[in-house]
Amino acid sequence: MNTKRKFSELSRRERIGIACGAAVQLVLLGAALRDLSRRAPDEIRGSKGLWAAASFVNFIGPLAYFAFGRRKPAN
Secondary structure: OOOOOOHHHOOHHHHHHHHHHHHHHHHHHHHHHHHHHHOOHHHEOOOHHHHHHHOOOOOHHHHHHHHHHEOOOOO
16 A cells, blocks of 8 residues: 655655755756856757756756757867
8 A cells, every 4th residue: 555654754764865866956956057057058959948947857857958958069
């Protein structure tokens, strides 16, 4: 049976896992938003606003931005 548990009812290991996952998500989000704010629009594939919004999608958004959203600098 699938019963919902409160955060306080989770084991110490489960709470630490959730906290670590949340911390990683926040670091990725912050890094993506900071990178977006520092780049010129011509250094980004697509709209800065759309990439900023996509960055709020858990893990996938910031990782997609870093993988596909940034243009490679011309050498």
